[in-house]
Amino acid sequence: MKRENALNTVGLCLLAACFLFALFRVFSHKRADIGDGRVVLRFAHWQLEGGLRDAFTQLARDYEALHPGVRVEQLAIPERTYAQWVKTQLVGGTAPDIIQLGGATDEETLARFFSPIGETVARPNPYNAGTPLADTPLRETILDGMVSTPAYQPNLLDHYGIPVSMFTVRMYYNQELWRLILGDTPAPxxxxEFLSVLSRVEDYNRRTGRSILPIAGSKANAPMLINALMQNQTQRLVQERIAGPSLRTTGTEIGLSLLRGEWSLEHPAFLDALTIARETGLRMQPGFLQLGREDASFYFIQGRALMITTGSWDSPSFRSQVNFDIGIFPIPLPARDHPRYGRNLFGRASEAETGTGLTFGITRLSKQPERATDFLLFLASQPHNTAFTRLSGWLPSVVSVEPPPEVEPFLPVPEGYVPGFDFSLGWLGANTTRVMNTGSNRLYSPQGSPEAFLATVSPALPAAIHEDVRRNARQLALNIARQDIALISYLALGQRQPEEPAHANRLDQVLESQHALESTRTRNLATLDKLGAR
Amino acid sequence: MPARDFLFITAFGVSLACLPAPALHAVEATGPEPLADPIEQAWRDATLYLFKESFTGFGEQDTREARLGRATLLLVQQPKTEANLNAAARELESLASAATLDDVSAGARYLLGRIAHVHRMQPDPAAAAGHYRRLIAEQPEHLLADQARIKLALIQLYEPALPRDQLLARLDALAAEADALARPGSRRDFHLVLADAVRHHRLDDERLLRHYLAADAAGVSRPTSRANIVVAVGELAARLGQHDLAHAYFRRFLAEFQRDYRRALVRDKLAALPPLASAEPATQTAAPDAR
Structure with a gap:
């Protein structure tokens, strides 16, 4: 009994000690920040890819050299836990000064916990002094003009982040395997030429008994290739049957035009899109759509696959993990003069609208928001974004930055045409994608065919489109309702401060946006009603 | 007690002990320094979607402005309930029916229309139209009366089973109403709503082109919307044989929108147009693509 009491006492003491230790850790956090007399600036992101953290570390040291009173700390958080981590840190009041914006930072979180930086991005970046961008407002020094989310938040009518990079998708190949199988054949x-390469790999496997995959596929990687091919084949279909005079379309318009019978899944262009998807899908490992991104990466890194389709973000990681040279080439799409597929397209898809990414925002909890802003200006300046791309192997976000040779193949190619759509029908919604996915086995199995795919998908697709259009309308209704609040609020602020033009400007933006959304929503619902409920 | 149990209890205790530590340090979301005027602060919070803070900020004050603020915020209180909407509607009706017509009564009447039009689970277009019409009649020059006209047009143009001749007559009347608006922003939005309706009902390209041109003349702020309108004017003008106009808008698009993936398509369309009737180019020459 005595022994039990003693153990209980020890347990309680341990408990109390742990509690006190936790308290000490939390309350001493601020003291630790200034432990060596320097202000500590912390920034968090989820990019664990090799090379990037080293690049940020080096840039942090460069910044500290310019500002001796500052210490910059980097927090790399795994992507899987990033959203929960960010929410916990923000609510707990322990968030770092700077956080990478993305899935965890919805509009409400941004409004509540992040500082708008519209005024900052409207001014020149002081770190661009001495460069041709010295007098250019910051937002115009960023490749996409900072018009894409999450940097700009259309409903909040302000900028909340500064992007540091951007991303494109390319084909990667193992140069050693390439020489072994294909000799001095150049990249297609x-x-x-691409199809010929795929066939030669299969011939090689038959001759040697090896099992080299022509392309490593997964549910993450395969769509990057297959969707590009499908978008290539549906280019002309979009312009001739779906897009209005603005020559641009949306997922909802693609879905509604299908329901109205303006095109069908049996349209020759869509059948060609399915055929071309099957042609490449068959060259990936069986069941590739059940595999994760890591599986495809392993196949490639271990030299068991000749090629992989992935984004520019993987380049430094791959290069640091493999013992062979990696070659890069753009996805080889059919051209207009292709005897079979050329009839469906205008030309190569343009990458002019590639958005920027790796976007950082400043939390309202930051004790030194001016310093945090300054660090982001540093990262987004021409000289230091040049250093970023050189150190990380990632694409720059700033105009006129000369990338190193290994990054050049990833630069967006603006020349080209408006892409078409893929299985997602222009990202119409989850129901449409789910129905399309149910047919994938019938398309990619050796006994499958486009016709078998359509037999599975066609009966269920109209109801899925209906549901997705209605779901999008509900989302629009939410935004429209919130805009009513913003409208009345800006009107009230404008009446209180008629001399402040910002209120009138923002009111005008709210009205323009709301009328456009409401008109679109009304039109879509009227179309659905006309087509009849399903 | 077995040592294993002791370890488990200790580990559980340690985990439990660590839980409250961050909570003790938790903070409310901080923002910029609060303004001295709580009502102004509440409106600012509402523009930032900080609805809870905004609702609290309007407090218990009995001014008409604070009552409008509280009623407005009730429309987005979570969970969204009919009870909240009914409470908001009662307060707004009281504000809108005041003897003196002012900005608060205009806001209240407009929101009554909006509640019936979009905020309720089951919209009531007839009731919404009634509120919009009353606002237009009572305060025709108010900015919100302009908005009420546009929302009313949305109800009128998408009325189910509307005969074509009635639809065309409505469109003509509404186009005249849009042209008569004094505020450029209202003219722009009205004409864009009309353009959408023309597209929805598959009416003629001349009508569509007229609305896009009117919206463009009024000034389109959003770059994506402006790009769409400039391309659409070029395309419609080309289809209608108004080649000089098509030249002008296609060239304007190429000069103004350097990072748009329609550039090649527009260049092709420009090249396919007959040469300009006049020797002078209609607008700036096309700029080369930027990276």
């Missing part, structure tokens, strides 16, 4: 420039 046309779709037929």
């Amino acid at each position: 420039a046309t779709y037929d």
Whole structure:
């Protein structure tokens, strides 16, 4: 009994000690920040790819050299736990000064916990002094003009983040395997050359008994290739049957035009899109759509796959993990003169609208928001974004930055045409994608065919489109309702401060946006009603 | 007690002990320094979607402005309930029916229309139209009366089973109403709503082109919307054989929108147009693509 009491006492003491230790850790956090007399600036992101953290570390040291009173700390948080981590830190009041914006930071979180930086991005970046961008407002020094989310928040009518990079998708190949299988054959420039490479790999496997995958596929990687091919094949279909005079379309318009019978899944262009998807899908490992991104990466890194389709973000990681040279080439799409597929397209898809990414925002909890802003200006300046791209192997976000040779193949190619759509029908919604996915086995199995795919998908697709259009309308209704609040609020502020033009400007933006959304929503619902409920 | 149990209890205790530590340090979301005027602060919070803070900020004050603020915020209180909407509607009706017509009564009447039009689970277009019409009649020059006209047009143009001749007559009347608005922003939005309706009902390109041109003349702020309108004017003008106009708008698009993936398509369309009737180019020459 005595022994039990003693153990209980020890347990309680341990408990109390742990509690006190936790308290000490929390309350001493602020003291630790200034432990060596320097202000500590902390920034968090989820990019664990090799090379990037080293690049940020080096840039942090460069910034500290310019500002001796500052210490910059980097917090790399795994992507899987990032959203929960960010929410916990923000609510707990322990968030770092700067946080990478993304899935965890919805509009409400941004409004509540992040500082708008519209005024900052409207001014020149002082770190661009001495460069041709010295007098240019910051937002115009960023490649996409900072018009894309999460940097700009259309409903909040302000900028909340500064992007540091951007991303494109390319084909990667193992140069050693390439020479072994294909000799001095150059990287394919046309779709037929690409198909020939795929066939030669299969011949090689038959001859040698090896099992080299022509392309490593997964549910993350395969769509990057297959969707590009499908978008290539539906280019002309979009312009001729779906897009209005603005020559641009949306997922909802694609879905509604299908329901109205303006095109069908049996349209020759869509059948060609399915055929081309099958042609490449069959060259990936069986069941590739059940595999994760890591599985495809392992196949490639271990030299068991000749090629992989992935984004520019993987380049430094791959290069640091493999013992062979990696080659890069653009996805070889059929051209207009292709005898079979050329009829469906205008030309190569343009990458002019590639958005920027790796966007950082400043939390309202920051004790030194001016310093945090200054650090982001540093990262987004021409000289230091040049250093970023050189150190990380990632694309720059700033105009006129000369990338190093290994990054050049990833630069967006603006020349080209408006892409078409893929299985997602222009990202119409989850129901449409789910129905399309149910047919994938019928498309990619050796016994499958486009016709078998359509037999599975066609009966269920109209109801899925209906549901997705209605769901999008509900989302629009939410935004429209919130805009009513903003409208009345800006009107009230404008009446209180008629001399402040910002209120009138923002009121005008709210009205323009709301009328456009409400008109679109009314039109879509009227179309659905006309088509009849399903 | 077995040592294993002791370890488990200790580990559980340690985990439990660590839980409250961050909570003790938790903070409310901080923002910029609060303004001295709580009502102004509440409106600012509402523009930032900080609805809870905004509702609290309007407090218990009995001014008409504070009552409008509280009623407005009730429309987005979570969970969204009919009870909240009914409470908001009662307060707004009281404010809108005041003897003196002012900005608060205009806001209240407009929101009554909005509640019936979009905020309720089951919209009531007839009731919404009634409120919009009353606002237009009572305060025709108010900015919100302009908005009420546009929302009313949305109800009128998408009325189910509307005969074509009635639809065309409505469109003509509404186009005249849009042209008569004094505020450029209202003219722009009205004409864009009309353009959408023309597209929805598959009416003629001349009508569509007229609305896009009117919206463009009024000034379109949003770059994506402006780009769409400039391309659409070029395309419609080309289809209608108004080649000089098509030249002008296609060239304007190429000069103004350097990072748009329609550039090649527009260049092709420009090249396919017959040469300009006049020797002078209609607008600036096309700029080369930027990276």
